[in-house]
Amino acid sequence: MSTVLVIGAGGVSSVCVHKMAMNAEIFSDIHLASRTKSKCDAIAASVKDRTGQDVATYSIDAEEVPAMVNLIRKVQPSLVVNLALPYQDLPIMDACLEAGVNYLDTANYEPKDEAKFEYKWQWAYHDRFKEAGLMALLGSGFDPGVTSVFTMWLKKHKLKTIRQLDILDCNGGDHGQHFATNFNPEINIREVTAPARHWENGEWVETPAMQVRTEFDFEAVGKKNAYLMYHEELESLAKFVPELERARFWMTFGDAYITHLTVLQNVGMTSIEPIRYQGKEIIPLQFLAAVLPKPETLGETTKGNTNIGVIATGEALDGSGEKTFYIKNICSHEKAYEETGNQAVSYTTGVPAMIGSALMVTGKWSGEGVFNMEQMDPDPFMDMLNSDGLPWTVEELDGPVDF
Structure with missing residues (x-):
């Protein structure tokens, strides 16, 4: 208590x-x-x-x-x-x-x-x-958070080493808006418009934002375009999984989102440089965030599923050679709203925040200092994902996925 x-x-x-x-x-x-x-x-x-x-x-x-x-x-x-x-x-x-x-x-x-x-x-x-x-x-959210725990669970139970890692974040939900973000608009747009980076052969490789994409068939969603992005768990994974040869993060976006974002960038609305307007200093992106729909208001209208997971390739723990595993969660926007009054993007972050908190206050996760999720035992977290609304599945694939 x-x-x-x-x-x-x-x-x-x-x-x-x-x-x-x-x-x-x-x-x-x-x-x-x-x-x-x-x-x-x-x-x-x-x-x-x-x-x-x-x-x-x-x-x-x-x-x-x-x-x-x-x-x-x-x-x-x-x-x-x-x-x-x-x-x-x-x-x-x-x-x-x-x-x-x-x-x-x-x-x-x-x-x-x-x-x-x-x-x-x-x-x-x-x-x-x-x-x-x-x-x-x-970082006790989903990504970062659950994706890091997924990775460490695979390393504890399936793979002795992880050579390649791909994180795939798909929101297949439709909120009925022309343009809206499913979490804080300011943070979302700053992430999306930043240059993409991925980890490869011991160094960061940078590419222009939203330039590298692949198509992937997501269970319970269908085929979607996924774009290479930088996301913070890549930094901690590269530190705590030192044998990683390559780690990438992919996120899906619809064509309408890309079109709207491109126009907003072109007219300067995504800028974080202050400008003066009617005698006051404002930041365009903060003004844009103020006029966009609030993410917490989208729950009632959002339909469909999220599908977020990790594909890891490495040396099998049982000595049977190189293997590839895909571990993921699928979350229903409608079920998330029914339970908590919020859409699944908020749900998939809020539940892991509760789980991390529970493991800390009960002493199942403890320590003195600053820690990332990769440093904790994944098993109790994975157990609570199953019992508290974010059940996961793991499957062995035929081989590495060619993006």
């Missing part, structure tokens, strides 16, 4: 808090804080209606470290779950250190003024957390 403080009130937070309330034997006391308290109150009301559990709510600016420290000391949680924006990772980690509490997030730090997400800023906190006797767990 433990007390947790969740920061952020978007779709991922909504799912995470709902799932925590559904595991009341682990999370006895749930607190939720965000800049906009009304969003927290709406989540709390939904949780109360669906589960009967109470959630305490607060207003907080997560970038104000003294205010965060005061809130943490008031709530006295055993864990702070950061589901706010990646820009806020470091101040929340600072607050956790000062208040003496463990930390978990789903996405690594990204500076506001540069579309460049890396783990280096958070890895630099390792000694401070270790000296404080505290644990920080990074």
Whole structure:
């Protein structure tokens, strides 16, 4: 039984808090804080209606470290779950250190003024957390998060070494909008428009954004164009699976999304450089995010499935030569909405955030310092994926997939 403080009130937070309330034997006391308290109150009301559990709510600016420290000391949680924006990772980690509490997030730090997400800023906190006797767990979402755990489960149970790794993220859902993103628009567009990078032969290979694509037939979705992108788990996987010869990340996008995004780029709306408008300084991408549909409003209209998985090729654990395995989860937008009031993209991140939190507060995952998912035992996490809404399957393929 433990007390947790969740920061952020978007779709991922909504799912995470709902799932925590559904595991009341682990999370006895749930607190939720965000800049906009009304969003927290709406989540709390939904949780109360669906589960009967109470959630305490607060207003907080997560970038104000003294205010965060005061809130943490008031709530006295055993864990702070950061589901706010990646820009806020470091101040929340600072607050956790000062208040003496463990930390978990789903996405690594990204500076506001540069579309460049890396783990280096958070890895630099390792000694401070270790000296404080505290644990920080990074990237307990789906990708990063589940994809890293999938990889390490394969390495524990199927493959002695992993030579090639491909992560495939397909959202086959249709939300009925001309253009909308299924998670925070600002973060989504910064990711998509950044140059693609993949790991090959001990170095990073960079290619222009959205230029390399392949077609893949996704179960429960069908054939989709998947585009080579950079994603943060590639950095941690390259570090913690040192024998990797090549690691790539692929994400699907429809033609309409690509067309809209191209036009928005061409007219400057995806820029993060400040401009002056009517005497005020604004950032075009932040303005665009403000006018696009909020991801947490898309649940009711989104139909279809997500399919996210990992294809790994390497030396078989049983000594039978080189083998290829495909491990994946398929999630229904409709079922996710029925259970939590959110679409599957929020669900597939919010559930792993709850699972990582559960493993930390129960002591099944523990340590002192800053850790990535690859450093943890995959088995208890994989068990909870099956029991808490994200069941997975694994199959052996005939050989490496030729993209």
